[in-house]
Amino acid sequence: MNAQQGTTPTSGAPRFFAERIALVFSAPMLVNGIGLPFFPLWLSSLAFDDFQIGIVLAVPMVVRVxxxxxxxxxxxxxxxxxxxxxxxxxxxxxxxxxxxLSNSFWPVLLIYTLQGAVYAPFVPITEAIALSGVRRWNFDYGKMRYWGSLAFIAATMVGGWLSGLYGGAMVLPSMATGFVSMVLVALMAPRIGKPRRPSPISALAVGPASSLRQKDVQFMLVGAALVNASHALLFAFSVIYWETLGFTGTQIGLLWSAGVFAEVLVFVFAVQLRRRFSLWSMIIFGCAVAVARWLFYPQDVGLEGYFALQCLHAFTYASIHIGVQNRIVQRVSEDREASAQGVYFLYNGIFMAIATFVSGYAYAWYGVKAFYLMSVVAATGFAFVLLARKCQPQSLPSGGKTSEAS
Known part of the structure; x- marks a missing residue:
């Protein structure tokens, strides 16, 4: 994990900066690798109904925004x-x-909401420290960040194995272990002094920049956030559903890991993909795949079928994310970029919270057929993305074309 192109970072960089940041990225992913797939399983073990599970998962998302x-x-x-x-x-x-110490609805809701509030800034602030290292000392962001994805895969696989042995009882001890690792790596995190630029989430707190009022930017961010929100039912109830199909904990862990691994591959080969495909092509294709992906989930396609559907996460998230981030670079000036990222964080948080809340009711009423509703959400996001492409100006401020070459 040296600096980009094998060069030595300039003097002044904290010792082992990249290695330490990689550890800081990894620790919260150990928590997410257990909590995201399996926390609903623990809630279900408390005899919470689908409405209550949806509320417990959704409220912290609103608070963390x-x-x-x-x-x-x-x-x-x-x-x-x-x-x-x-x-x-x-x-x-x-x-x-x-x-x-909690096993009833209201205490769990209150404590988990507090957890969402205090946990929320950890990853964005880690991102801000890492990006400072990229700007000041030319470190390779991707080589630091992908260790977090690998940690998520490892945690999900171990969590699946443990859930097969102990069921939902394994969730809290596993998450607590992840939080202990977060404390340890936070103490090890590089100290780099006062930031030279605001982090995206702090820029959001002081209001969006006027340049973000551009219609194509706003429509693109809303559309991408809606497609991201269409994953809500998967995050909330997929483990519970797959258990009803008789999948083992190890198989469920494999399914979750497959999606993240496919996502990592797209990030690893992002440069090559950008050379071959336009940014709009990557975004639009990802949106179209999301619409189709949720149409297939209500079908009993077996382990192999769900494995293939999980691998589509490479397009329904990673492809869109790469395209959106690079379009932000093209359409928003550098001094406004933090505000753009903050607005994107806001849209993602709000839409995901709403979709998660609705998922609780939809799954209770319609079961796995509720994925059809997620397809509608993705289609709505797709429409906003197409509108964004239509509304884009004919040329960039630099005079470059914004057609498919962009």
Missing amino acids: FTAPLAGVLADRIGERAHVLVWSAVLSLMTACALF
């Missing part, structure tokens, strides 16, 4: 972002311990 930007402002102003990482990790661990 507001707490993460405030934490970002604090991190940018205190002069050392890593200090906020420590507090985020410690408070998250405290809420994880409190969940051991």
Whole structure:
């Protein structure tokens, strides 16, 4: 994990900066690798119904939309972002311990919401520290970030194996272990001094930039966020559904890992993909695949079929994300980029929370056929993306064409 192109980072970089950031990226992914697929399984083991599961999962998403930007402002102003990482990790661990003492709806909802609030800034602030290293010392962001994805895959596979042995009882101890690792790596995180640029989530707290009022940018961000939100039912109820089909914990872990691994491959070969396909092609194709993906989930396609559908995450998330991030670079000036990222964070958080809340009712009423509703959500996002492409100006400020060559 050296600097880009094998060069040596300039003097002044903290020792083992890239390795330490890779560890900081990995720790929260250990938590996510257990919590994202298997926390609903623990809720189900408490005899929560589908409505209650949807509410418990959705409310923290709403709260973090507001707490993460405030934490970002604090991190940018205190002069050392890593200090906020420590507090985020410690408070998250405290809420994880409190969940051991909770087994009814309202205490679980309250504590898990608090956990969402204090955990929310950890990854965005880590991203901000990593990007500072990229700008100041020419480190390779991708080589630091993909260790988090590998940690997620490992945690999901181990979580699947443990769920086969212990069911939902394994969730809290596993998540608590992940939070302990977060505390440890937060203490190890590089200290790089006062930031030179605001982090995206702190930029959101002070309001979006006027350049973000461009219709094509707004429609693109809304459309991509809606397609992301169409994954809500998968995140909330896929493990519960696959268990009803008789899949083992190891098989469920494999299915979740397949999606993340496919996503990693797209990020690894992002440069080659961008050379071969236009940004709009990557975004539009990802949206179209999302619409189709959710149409197939209600069918009992077997383990192999769901494995293939999970691999489509490479397009329904990674392809869209790469396209959107690069379009932001093209359409928004550098001094406004943090605000653009903040607005994207806001849209993703709000739409995902709404979709997760609705998923609880939809799954309770229609079971796996609720995925048809997710296809409608993805189609709505697709429509916004097509509108964004239609509304784009004929040329960029630099004079370059914004046609498919972009």
